[in-house]
Amino acid sequence: MKILVCISKTPDTTAKIAFIEGNTKFDENGVQWIINPYDEWYALVKAIELKEKDPSVAIHLVTVGGADTEPIIRKALALGGDEAIRINNITTDSFIVAQEIAAIAKEGAYDLIFTGKETIDYNSASVGSMLCALLDQNFISAAVKLEVTGNAITVTREIEGGEETCTTTTPAIISCQKGMAEQRIPNMRGIMAARTKPLKVVEATISNATTSIKNFDLPPAKSGVKLIDPDNMDELVRLLKEEAKVI
Amino acid sequence: MVLIYIDQADQEIKKASYEAISYGAALAKQLGTTAEALVAGNVKDDLTSLGKYGVSKVHHINNAALNNFDARVVSTVVAAAAKTLGATVVIFAHNINGRAIAPAVAVKLSAGIVTGACALPKTDAGFVVTKTVFSGKAFASIQIETAVKVISINQNSFGTVLGNEVATVAALDIAVPASTISITSVDKIQGEVPLTEASLVVSGGRGLKGPENWGILLDLAKALGASTACSRPVSDADWRPHHEHVGQTGIQIAPNLYIAIGISGAIQHLAGVNRSKTIVVINKDPEAPFFKAADYGVVGDAFVVVPALTAAILKSKGGA
Numbered sequence: 001m002k003i004l005v006c007i008s009k010t011p012d013t014t015a016k017i018a019f020i021e022g023n024t025k026f027d028e029n030g031v032q033w034i035i036n037p038y039d040e041w042y043a044l045v046k047a048i049e050l051k052e053k054d055p056s057v058a059i060h061l062v063t064v065g066g067a068d069t070e071p072i073i074r075k076a077l078a079l080g081g082d083e084a085i086r087i088n089n090i091t092t093d094s095f096i097v098a099q100e101i102a103a104i105a106k107e108g109a110y111d112l113i114f115t116g117k118e119t120i121d122y123n124s125a126s127v128g129s130m131l132c133a134l135l136d137q138n139f140i141s142a143a144v145k146l147e148v149t150g151n152a153i154t155v156t157r158e159i160e161g162g163e164e165t166c167t168t169t170t171p172a173i174i175s176c177q178k179g180m181a182e183q184r185i186p187n188m189r190g191i192m193a194a195r196t197k198p199l200k201v202v203e204a205t206i207s208n209a210t211t212s213i214k215n216f217d218l219p220p221a222k223s224g225v226k227l228i229d230p231d232n233m234d235e236l237v238r239l240l241k242e243e244a245k246v247i
Numbered sequence: 248m249v250l251i252y253i254d255q256a257d258q259e260i261k262k263a264s265y266e267a268i269s270y271g272a273a274l275a276k277q278l279g280t281t282a283e284a285l286v287a288g289n290v291k292d293d294l295t296s297l298g299k300y301g302v303s304k305v306h307h308i309n310n311a312a313l314n315n316f317d318a319r320v321v322s323t324v325v326a327a328a329a330k331t332l333g334a335t336v337v338i339f340a341h342n343i344n345g346r347a348i349a350p351a352v353a354v355k356l357s358a359g360i361v362t363g364a365c366a367l368p369k370t371d372a373g374f375v376v377t378k379t380v381f382s383g384k385a386f387a388s389i390q391i392e393t394a395v396k397v398i399s400i401n402q403n404s405f406g407t408v409l410g411n412e413v414a415t416v417a418a419l420d421i422a423v424p425a426s427t428i429s430i431t432s433v434d435k436i437q438g439e440v441p442l443t444e445a446s447l448v449v450s451g452g453r454g455l456k457g458p459e460n461w462g463i464l465l466d467l468a469k470a471l472g473a474s475t476a477c478s479r480p481v482s483d484a485d486w487r488p489h490h491e492h493v494g495q496t497g498i499q500i501a502p503n504l505y506i507a508i509g510i511s512g513a514i515q516h517l518a519g520v521n522r523s524k525t526i527v528v529i530n531k532d533p534e535a536p537f538f539k540a541a542d543y544g545v546v547g548d549a550f551v552v553v554p555a556l557t558a559a560i561l562k563s564k565g566g567a
C-alpha cells in the first residue's frame with residue numbers, strides 16, 4: 001500500500017500575526033515555522049501507525065513550496081515518512097497546490113492520500129476536496145478514525161453534532177483531524193535517518209491562479225474588559241440582557 | 248444567477264443553509280440578479296418556505312440516492328446543476344459538508360473560490376471577498392478572477408434575514424453517479440444543539456480540576472439553554488468528549504455568547520472562539536490572558552461564581 005501525505009508549512013501557533021507592504025504581505029520576520037498541526041499530528045502519524053501494523057506500507061510526503069520548506073519536510077521524514085517530494089512552487093492559492101499534488105498523485109498511483117483538515121494560516125480547507133475533483137476519487141473529510149483491511153477502508157468522520165462511519169475501497173482521499181492519531185515527537189534515530197532519506201525536488205508546472213490576495217486586516221482591538229464583582233452576578237445577567245443583548 | 252446549495256441531514260435542512268440563503272439573496276440584490284436555491288435529495292421541510300430567507304425559486308433534485316452525503320457524488324451533481332442553470336455565483340455554508348464539496352465544485356466549474364467568507368463581496372470594482380485567516384486572528388480580502396465564482400460563508404457571520412416571500416419549487420433532473428461509499432452507522436449526540444450551530448456556549452478548562460466538577464458548568468448551560476465546550480487539555484485528558492474541544496486544532500465557533508470558565512486564554516484557544524460576539528471570562532487569576540479578549544470578566548473562584556451566575560439567570564427567568 002502506498003500512502004501520500006500532503007505536508008504544508010505554517011507559522012507556529014503562537015506566531016505574532018502582522019502584515020507589511022501596505023498590509024499586502026504576511027510579516028515573516030521572526031516567525032518560527034512548523035508542520036501544519038493537522039498534517040503532522042493526524043495525517044502523518046496515522047500513516048506511520050498504518051506502516052507499523054504493515055511494514056509493506058510506503059509513506060511518501062509531498063509539499064508545494066520553496067526551499068525554505070525543507071526543514072519541515074526533514075522533520076516529517078524524521079517522524080517516519082519514507083521519501084519526500086517538494087514541488088518548487090511558492091503560492092498561497094489552494095487550487096495551484098491541488099493541481100501540483102494531483103500531478104504527483106497520478107504518477108504515483110497512491111492507494112490513500114492524506115491531507116490535514118485545513119492549514120492554520122489561510123484556513124482554506126480546500127486541497128482535499130479539490131483533489132477529489134481533479135482525481136475523481138472518493139473523498140472523506142474531517143476524518144477522526146480510519147481502519148484499513150486490504151483495500152477496504154472504514155472511516156469515521158465528524159458530522160454536525162456527532163459522527164458517521166462509512167466503508168469504501170481504495171483509492172481514496174482523506175482529510176484528517178483530531179482523533180485520527182496522537183501527536184509524536186521525533187526520536188534521535190529518526191532524525192539521523194531523515195538526513196539520508198530521498199527528498200526529490202520537481203519544478204512547478206502550474207501558475208494559473210484563480211484568486212489573488214488584495215490585502216489583510218487585523219480585527220479591531222476589544223475596547224477592554226468590563227469587570228463585574230463576583231458577588232453581584234445579577235449585574236452580569238443584566239448586562240448580558242440589556243447591554244450585550246445576547247440572552 | 249446566484250445559486251445557494253442547501254445542506255441537509257436526515258432529510259432536514261441545516262440551520263447554516265438558511266444563513267447561506269440570506270447571504271446569497273443579499274449578494275444577488277447587489278449584483279442585480281436573482282437568488283435561487285438547490286436542494287439535493289429527499290427533504291421533509293416545505294421548500295416553498297425557503298422564500299422567507301430570500302430565494303424566488305428552489306430547484307429540487309428529488310433523488311433518494313442523494314440522501315446520504317458522498318462528497319464525490321454530491322459535488323458532481325451540484326456542479327452539473329450549476330452549469331445547467333447557468334449560475335454565476337454558487338454559495339455554500341462553510342460547515343462540514345460545505346467544506347467537503349465547495350472546493351470540488353469550484354474545480355469542476357473552473358471557478359475561483361473563497362472559503363470561510365465573513366462579509367458580502369465588494370463588487371464595485373472586481374469581486375473581492377473578505378474571509379478570516381490565521382484562525383480568526385486576521386482577515387484577508389481576496390479577489391476572485393474567474394467568471395464563475397464560488398463562496399462558502401462562515402457560520403454566524405452574516406445572520407439570517409427573514410422576509411415573507413414564498414418560493415416556487417421546480418424539479419430538476421440531474422444524473423446522479425453511483426456512490427461507492429456506504430454509511431454504516433451514524434452516532435449523534437441526542438438533544439444537544441451542535442456546537443457550531445449554537446448561539447450560546449459555556450466552556451470549561453483545566454481550572455475546573457476534574458470531570459467530577461463539571462456539574463456546575465452543566466447546570467449553567469442548562470439554565471441558559473447553551474451548548475458546552477472545553478479547552479484542549481480537558482478533552483485530551485478525556486474529562487470531556489473530543490467533539491467539545493474548541494480552538495486552533497479543535498473546532499472554531501462564533502456564538503453570540505461564549506462563557507469561558509477556568510480557561511487561561513492561550514492563543515491557540517482564542518483562535519477557536521475569538522469570533523464570538525460577546526465573551527465572558529470567569530477566572531480566579533486577574534492576570535489570565537483571556538481577560539484581554541473578554542467583554543465581561545469575573546475575577547473569582549469558579550466553584551463560587553458559576554453556581555451564583557446560574558442562580559441569577561434562573562432568578563431573572565423566573566421574574567421575567
Ligand SMILES: Cc1cc2nc3c(=O)[nH]c(=O)nc-3n(C[C@H](O)[C@H](O)[C@H](O)COP(=O)(O)OP(=O)(O)OC[C@H]3O[C@@H](n4cnc5c(N)ncnc54)[C@H](O)[C@@H]3O)c2cc1C
Pocket residue numbers: 013037451452453454455477478479480481492493494495496497508509510511512513514515516519529530531532535547548549550
Ligand atoms: C500547536 C498547538 C495547538 C493547540 N491547540 C489548542 C486548541 O485548539 N484549543 C485549546 O484550548 N488549546 C490548544 N492548545 C493548548 C494551549 O496552548 C493551552 O495549553 C490550553 O488552551 C490551556 O488550557 P486551559 O486554559 O484549560 O488550562 P490552563 O492553561 O492550565 O488554565 C487553567 C486556568 O484556570 C484558572 N483557574 C484555576 N482554578 C480556578 C478556579 N477555581 N476558578 C477559576 N479559575 C481557575 C487558572 O487561573 C488558569 O487561568 C494548543 C497548543 C499548541 C502548542
Ligand SMILES: Nc1ncnc2c1ncn2[C@@H]1O[C@H](COP(=O)(O)O)[C@@H](O)[C@H]1O
Pocket residue numbers: 005006007008009036038039043062063064065094097114115116117118119122123124125126127128
Ligand atoms: N503547500 C502545500 N503543500 C502540500 N500540501 C498542502 C499545501 N497546502 C495545503 N496542503 C494540504 O492540504 C491541506 C488543506 O490545506 P488548505 O486547503 O490550504 O487549507 C493541508 O492540511 C495539507 O495537508
